[in-house]
Amino acid sequence: MNNTTERPEAFVLTGAFWVVCRNTRYLQELADRGLKVLLITPESYREHAGRCMADPDHPASLVDEVAFVDGSLDQEGSFTAGFVARARDWSRRYTIVGAYAVGETLVEPTGLLGDVLGLRGPGLRATKVCRSKYLQRWYLEEFSPASTVVPPGERAALDADALEYPVVAKPATRHSSSGVVTVADAAALRAVVAAYPAHETVLVEQKSTGQEYSVESLVQDGKVIFAAVTRKETTESAARTFVELSHSVPGVRPGQDQELLDANRAMLEALDFRDGIAHAEWRLAPGGRPHLMEVAARTPGDGLLALYQLATGAPLEPEIVRIALGETASYPQPRRWARQIYLEHEEGVLEDVHVDWPGVSATWVGDGGTWPEAEAGPVDAPPTLRAVLVLKDRDARLGPLESSEDRAVTFLIDAPTPEQLDALEERVRAAVRLTVREEAGDVVRPAA
Structure with a gap:
């Protein structure tokens, strides 16, 4: 690194402030390299970010400068103008050597930043298409279910x-399963489409059936250098929504994932995906044909980074940084079985979470709090409960599970075999209890 340059070298992270802080390894990895850490995040996080950055014990204290941009997730391109203004200012004051979108919010403008400055990244096509559900159906039609695009102002014309x-x-353009619903008939569809805000474009597609998976891929110079399958379970079986309730890594036994991995590689080639990590959600339809649900050009959400560390023994974040900086990257295949469970809950006011487990208690991280690191154990370690996290504050209102933000309690486990992992999950479910206050009084309910 050239320390004699007049402008200090810097790396730009983008996304929701709490997502960046939850993945603290990015901040530490960049700070350890002597790079200035710059963050672009939505305006709504200004007050919270100021408090966290002023706390020397908070990971956000590693951020050297933060810029806030105004926009809305349900309005396409609304963050771009503010992002460009802030990024142009920084490019005059810093030598920007890398950029990475940690969360979904600013993936597309981060792609523009990389293109302007010649930085390593997924590329303009990938960052544009990955932020639009209907563009994914256009560019990736061979992998997609039949679909119809309903632009704003044309809802009455929908047949x-x-x-x-x-x-x-x-x-x-939303994420976290927000607003995504199953519709049973034409009358219901007309009502659902009419209920979305008038400015939103809506994608209507034939419902794909079959087990849901995701594929996480590290790509460098257009080549997949690592890919693995995660099995997913959602609220779909009991509701018409698609809120994710569990992730399992690896998602299938070795050797049973080739069809998904082949389809995923072909999909990334169609996107001309250059450098970074991709998180693609698939279904294996009856007969085994993979159907693409959607693909993101950023870090996988929820606890997937922690699961991959538990399963492989190595963190993903340093390799993602290496790819963004043009350094040689590599990553091992899973050697243990890991799972994250989100517990369903009754509606009411959250009073407490009790964990009947030796050496483990609930960790309250609240809305947007930093998650503790889940330390990976030896490959032959016994089945282990790594953490129970409460994602809401005490006295928070718990409503129905309509998007990922509605989930309240999660736990992470790992084991040497999938059978041991299943048995451990059942034991932990029985050990975690939520205290929920309702109008009729205090009600203690076991975890679902």
């Missing part, structure tokens, strides 16, 4: 009677 049901309605 709902001509579609094959059930279908899934999706707002085009």
